[in-house]
Amino acid sequence: MPLSADQLSEIEAQRAQSAPTRRATAEGMEAHLYTAYPVLDHGFVRVIDYMGDDLAITQAARVSYGKGTKSVTNDAGLIRYLMRHWHSTPFEMCEIKLHVKLPVFVARQWIRHRTANVNEYSARYSILDREFYIPAEDHLNAQSVVNNQGRGALLEGEEAARVLEILKADSNRCYDNYESMISDEGQSGLARELARMNLPANIYTQWYWKVDLHNLFHFLRLRADPHAQYEIRVYAEEICKIVADWVPHAYSAFEDYRMGGAQLxxxxxxxxxxxxxxxxxxxxxxxxxxxxxxxxxxxxxxxxT
Amino acid sequence: MPLSADQLSEIEAQRAQSAPTRRATAEGMEAHLYTAYPVLDHGFVRVIDYMGDDLAITQAARVSYGKGTKSVTNDAGLIRYLMRHWHSTPFEMCEIKLHVKLPVFVARQWIRHRTANVNEYSARYSILDREFYIPAEDHLNAQSVVNNQGRGALLEGEEAARVLEILKADSNRCYDNYESMISDEGQSGLARELARMNLPANIYTQWYWKVDLHNLFHFLRLRADPHAQYEIRVYAEEICKIVADWVPHAYSAFEDYRMGGAQLxxxxxxxxxxxxxxxxxxxxxxxxxxxxxxxxxxxxxxxxT
Amino acid sequence: MPLSADQLSEIEAQRAQSAPTRRATAEGMEAHLYTAYPVLDHGFVRVIDYMGDDLAITQAARVSYGKGTKSVTNDAGLIRYLMRHWHSTPFEMCEIKLHVKLPVFVARQWIRHRTANVNEYSARYSILDREFYIPAEDHLNAQSVVNNQGRGALLEGEEAARVLEILKADSNRCYDNYESMISDEGQSGLARELARMNLPANIYTQWYWKVDLHNLFHFLRLRADPHAQYEIRVYAEEICKIVADWVPHAYSAFEDYRMGGAQLxxxxxxxxxxxxxxxxxxxxxxxxxxxxxxxxxxxxxxxxT
Amino acid sequence: MPLSADQLSEIEAQRAQSAPTRRATAEGMEAHLYTAYPVLDHGFVRVIDYMGDDLAITQAARVSYGKGTKSVTNDAGLIRYLMRHWHSTPFEMCEIKLHVKLPVFVARQWIRHRTANVNEYSARYSILDREFYIPAEDHLNAQSVVNNQGRGALLEGEEAARVLEILKADSNRCYDNYESMISDEGQSGLARELARMNLPANIYTQWYWKVDLHNLFHFLRLRADPHAQYEIRVYAEEICKIVADWVPHAYSAFEDYRMGGAQLxxxxxxxxxxxxxxxxxxxxxxxxxxxxxxxxxxxxxxxxT
Known part of the structure; x- marks a missing residue:
């Protein structure tokens, strides 16, 4: 993830800013703010903003359940109770905004989670960068022979090399042609909204993605699951680490009741x-x-047996 | 709106807290945080939390539109452009969380706005307070004779007095009976989830309501409109004042293009x-x-003519 | 549920209509169409329209999963597979529209399920009927002594009688006063949007409610659950019977994996x-x-032990 | 749009089926059912199912507004009134399910409309066909010189020929390499979920897309607009024709108040x-x-001047 000098200085500027606020503040999250955590070969995840913390969850629950909730001895216990009994609305009271850079084929899976807000880089307006996801050799698998949608064993030497060669060559050739089609030197230059169609699905895009904690947990349950495709799972796993520092009690309940549990x-x-x-x-x-x-x-x- | 001593001290405690944050901070909004602004006879609106400011809108837009947006000379101009061209996603990047106390018949209208998060006080778990909306005399209107859903002229002296007498007497009698049914002195005491059915629609409830700025503008356009019922409009108007201080450029564009405009x-x-x-x-x-x-x-x- | 002569003849007219269609048609559902099934003392549920059947679910799944799904031997097996693995989108391809008459306090719980379409009878425009939910004696319970939101034992003779007397008397008095306030005989007549605030939460309202099968299952899982309040559970149970005839394979999978299962x-x-x-x-x-x-x-x- | 023999016979079978139904039936829509209307070079739109008709809109409105709505003399007038006053819920009572085949870069715009249900062909499970969108010469435009996201004049002879040659060659080369990477002849064969990343954004995908009429109108207003990208606009225009036959009164109101109107x-x-x-x-x-x-x-x- 080679960040440009511009991006690095933007991140520095954002991290340097500080202002007093009366809002609920999560120390664990403040430490993460704006830092770009690398994912895959050119991608990243970084937190742009957040609302609420563990206490915001129980605060909202206490509005709903009033004195009844006071019998639960502490906030961690109340959060576990809410998670166990599928009370989703208190978790919706926390919100996170992420800046994510990710390959287009990952973005296409991600966007299927509809209850979220998205601003994606527009290839109608702007020119995409020459950045493509090329899998590392230890994530270059054969089609599974038992599962229609899964991966099997790693590809071996020669086949792996051939695949990587193809992916690199096609990415570069398509991008060269993209550039040459939109160029206005000595020609009119094809409209960007048309030229982008020549770019393969491993090109990187980026977006701001804003979601509440309940829907984020739903996303993480599906995408941090071992059955999820590796290329989206690594984003989900990176986000898990951030959420664990943001709302430690809620994340711990999520791990116990959702990630580590099972539906019978x-x-x-x-x-x-x-x-x-x-x-x-x-x-x-x-x-x-x-x-x-x-x-x-x-x-x-x-x-x- | 007689706040209890408990509530007042909770508000004081919330307003006294301050922590440094790296997040975008809106000074105009910080001044409002936690303060309960009175609405109707016992209701209020207060901001519990917020995410983003005017710059957060243009920041998200610039992710989408990249260098293209830099031709717009400044943030206020870009926000006007986005509003004029119905670009809704950048406005979704701001979020607000309100604590609202409101009569049940107002809550029933409000909840029809589905793209929001809500935690309402539960009358299954907890006992409602004896607080009812009784209209002021200058908002006690007759049925409109030209509009099926509107209000006409103010009721006059004797009729107005009779109506107020009825509303007060029925509210109090229903509440007395609610209390006597749930009492466990000398009897079992009716379940709260049943007893609440005896309470009329002017009783106050309260909730946390969290919504993004785009959907909030949609709510305000419909509910701050002169055709909206007075009892919900006063909440919308109070929220308008808060939003104007939170995101002044966005609010100004909203006023010009939505509230003051017209669809032909x-x-x-x-x-x-x-x-x-x-x-x-x-x-x-x-x-x-x-x-x-x-x-x-x-x-x-x-x-x- | 004493339907008016008008309503009965409307239902007869709707049931008498028949037209050929090329659409997927579920015979089990056609038999239910328009019939009003009684719920509680004055409520009902009836199907106004539906889209899709069991085959529509697998048809949509096969668009997604292509030839992969053909290895599953039959539609029932595929539907079980989809339900087991939380593939929600194929179930969203079926839709149902219900006409429901229900007490206001039940409507307030119901509306919390946001992913649905609703047209409710408007008490701003129209005058509500004098119909109130009065619990039968075998559903008149005391507050639970172990659970803040639950019901305990049945109320006994004298206390039960006193409660019923209160509910009936307050309902009638409030309605009498509602009528007298809106009357325009010898007075202006209070606006309907104001007068309705005098009506208690056991008055009946009605609405059209349209929802997809995935979200309906979510509603049924929560509301047909033994922990749901009795007064909404009876609606959910009535809907369960209808769904079982509409999409028998999907309903059977829902029973096995959701209603009868458990999250560990x-x-x-x-x-x-x-x-x-x-x-x-x-x-x-x-x-x-x-x-x-x-x-x-x-x-x-x-x-x- | 060369439909395969399998697809044609499936469409024939679907169109041949007929069953009596008690549901509301729109004759104009029955004529369209299942027929695949060609869009672009390999795409199509066809209706798989629908719920409701013009009367279903007014029927739902009359539930809400009761006798008040009877003063509007007829259904067309009531529909116009509802559209003019932004009453969205009655339009949500109609639903349509489409089968669409479209290039991936169009699908990426389309999916941004979140309030809809989607089942897309999965390139994790299944192998995509060799079908790519290649623009016709009269839709091969230069980048606009006045609008960052628009198209300018048509490309002229040699430049147009060069662009078409590039698009065809890159599509075919990428697809050849896709095939050779997933082949299991003499090698393991790359997992489909990885191989798909080599395919450019003009490859065709397909999905079932289900949406209510209110949200469909919102989609059409944005996508049938002259400023929408040509490649999605042609889908929107084809859908407009279908909707005009399905709900003629609602479509006519939509044309007058939305498509032909303006916000001042x-x-x-x-x-x-x-x-x-x-x-x-x-x-x-x-x-x-x-x-x-x-x-x-x-x-x-x-x-x-």
Whole structure:
């Protein structure tokens, strides 16, 4: 992530500013503000602004539940209670604004999370930079042979080299042609809104993305999950670290109840009850399909024998 | 709005807190933070938190439009341009969190604005206070005789007095009975979630309401409009004053393009063109219905003759 | 639910209409269309329109996942797979429009589900009918002594009678006064938008409510849950019956994975694994708080000893 | 738009199906159902399903406004009234589901409209077809010299030929390399989720897109506007034709009040009033900036002299 001199000095200027505020302030977050954390080969995530902290969550909950919430002994306990019982609105009272630089094919997945605000760099107005995501060799995998959407083993030497060569060459050639088409030297110059169509999906774009904590947790649950595509997962993991410093109690509850937990179906719950009583349950006696049973074994931590 | 001693000391404590922050800070808004501005007889609006300022709007726009936006000479001009051309996403980059105390029938209108976050006081968990909205005499109007949803002239002496007497007596009787039903002295005590059904719609509730600036402007356009019901309009007007201090350039553009502007139909636009050329246009020659023409006259400032 | 003659003849007229369509048609749903199913003492739910059926869900999924989805042998299996893996968008491709008559305090809970479209009867324009929810004796409970928001035992004879008497008398008195305030006989007549504030929260309102199947399932999971307030739960249960006939495969998957299932935290999952291996786990050795452990026992079906 | 034999026979099968329904049925829409209307060189729009018709809009409005709405003499008049006064909820009661095939760079603009449901073809699961948008010569424009985001004059002969040659060659080379990277003949074969990053933004994707009529009108107002990029505008225009047959009264009101109308600022409104009175208003005396005045002249139809 080679930041330009302009960008670095902008970040420095932003980090140097300080003003007194009466607002709720999260010290853990102040330390992160504006710093660009590198992701992938040219991407980054940085916090531009935030609203609220752990106390803002319980403060909002206490408006709703009034004196009832005072029986919960402390804020951490109340936050755990709210998370466990799917009370989403108190978490919506915190908000974060991120500046993200990311490949277009990652942006296309990301934008599917609709409850957020976005300002993306416009290739109708402006010219994109020559920056493309080229996977590192340890993230260059074959198509999975068991999962239609997954990755299998790493590509080996010669095949990996060939793929990297292709990705680099096509990116550069497409960008050269993009530049030559929009150039107005000795020609009219193609409209930017048309020329951009020649750029492949590994080119980097950037945006401001603003979202509340409840919807951010939903995003993180899906995108920091091991089944998420690696290239979006690394962004989610970087954001997880930031959120852990911003709202430590809420993040800890999120880890316990969402990331580390599991949803059991009625059938799976019935099997668990029988197994706790000592019964040997098999796929055949479980009522589940083979696929469900395999996933159930993964959750419960059994090896099939 | 008699705030309790507890509330006043909470506000004092909140206003006394101050911490350095690297975030964008709006001085005009800092002055308002936590102060409860009275609305109606027992209601209030106060700012709990905010994110962003005028510069946050143009900063987001410049991410989108890149160097293109630099041709606009200054931030105020860029904000006007964005508002004029319905670029909504930069305004979504600012956020405000309000604490509002309001009658239930006002809350029922307010909540129809769906793109916002809400934590309302829960009458399932907690006991509502004995506070009811009783209109002042100069806002006690008759049903409009020309508009199905409007108000007409003020009620006069005896009728006004009778209405106020009814509202006060029914509020108090309903609340007395609410209290007596939930009391557990000498009886079991009705569940709160049931007892609340006896309370009329002028009882006060309260909530935290968080919304982005774009959606707040939409709310204000509809609710600060002269056609809005008085009891919600006074909240909108109070919020307008706060927003004017928070994001003065954006608010000024909002006033010019939204509040003070008007939407003309294709037919109305055609009439305007003809009228500017000196033609005398009447309802008959306008192509508009009588209702539309009447509204058109109101916009253009003509009196029919 | 005494429907008026007008309403009954409108329903008859709607049910009598029939036209050929090329659209996906769900026979189970056609049988329900327009019929008003009674809920509570004066409420009802009826289907006004719908879009899609079980096949519409898999059809949309196959657009997304292409040939990959063909390996799943049949539509029921694919729907189960989508539900299990939280693929929400295919379920959003079905839509339902309901006409619901419900008490105002139920409407206030219901409207908190924001991702839906609503047209509610307006008491600014029109006059509300004299119809109030008065609980049946077998749903007149005391406040729970263990749960701040719950109901405890049924109220007994004399107390129950007193409560019912209060609810009826206050409803009628408030409505009498509402009528007398808006009357224009011998007086101006108070504006409807003001007079409505005298009506208690058990008065009935009505609305059209349109929602997609994914968001409807979310609503049903929360509101058909045993912890939901009885007065909204009966609406959710009535809707469940309709949905079961509309999209039987999707509803069956919803029952298995959502209604009948359970979310386990990381800690709970760890306990389950240890218990399956034969370990005796207690609250003390579980890492959970007392409240969590009690809920965990409820899920796993253990009695503490 | 060469539809495959499979697609054509699927469309035939869909169009051949017919079943009686009690639902509201729009004859004008039934005629369109499933037919794929060509857009650009390989794209199309086709209606998969719809809910409601013009009457469904007024039916919902009458639920809200009760007897008040009966004073409006007919449904067309009521629809015009609702549109003029920004009553959005009755229009939300109609819904449409489209199947769209479109270039990725168009899809990226389209998806910014967040209040809609989408199932897109997944290039993680499935292999994209070799279909790229190559502009026709009469839509191959230079960058505008006056507008940062617009198009200027058509490119001339040699430059146009060179651009087309580049777009075709790069598309094909990138696709060849995509195919060769994912091939599992004699190699492992790169994961699809990675290989797709080599594909340029003019490749076609497809999706199901479901939206309510209010939000569709918002989309059409922005995207059927002359300032919208040509490649998305042609989709919007095709959808306009369909909507005009589906809900003719609503579409006619939309044309008059939204597409053909204009928003005047407070300053512009003031100028109009002065001009109607015969005053000569210039940019200098208007209070507007040069940019605003130029746009104002465009709306009012004046030529500056």
């Amino acid at each position: 179906s009625a059938k799976a719950l019935d099997c668990v009850k029988r197994m706790i009583k000592g019964e040997i349950v098999t796929q055949e006696s479980s009522g589940m399909s083979k696929g469900e049973w395999r996933e159930f074994e993964g959750i419960i931590g059994l090896m099939s | 139909s294709a037919k109305a636009l055609d009439c305007v063109k003809r009228m500017i050329k000196g033609e005398i246009v009447t309802q008959e020659s306008s192509g508009m219905s009588k209702g539309e023409w009447r509204e058109f006259e109101g916009i253009i400032g003509l009196m029919s | 935290s990381a800690k709970a999952l760890d306990c389950v694994k240890r218990m399956i291996k034969g370990e005796i786990v207690t609250q003390e050795s579980s890492g959970m708080s007392k409240g969590e452990w009690r809920e965990f026992e409820g899920i796993i079906g253990l009695m503490s | 600022s407070a300053k512009a409104l003031d100028c109009v009033k002065r001009m109607i009175k015969g005053e000569i208003v210039t940019q200098e005396s208007s209070g507007m900036s040069k940019g605003e005045w130029r746009e104002f002249e465009g709306i009012i139809g004046l030529m500056s």
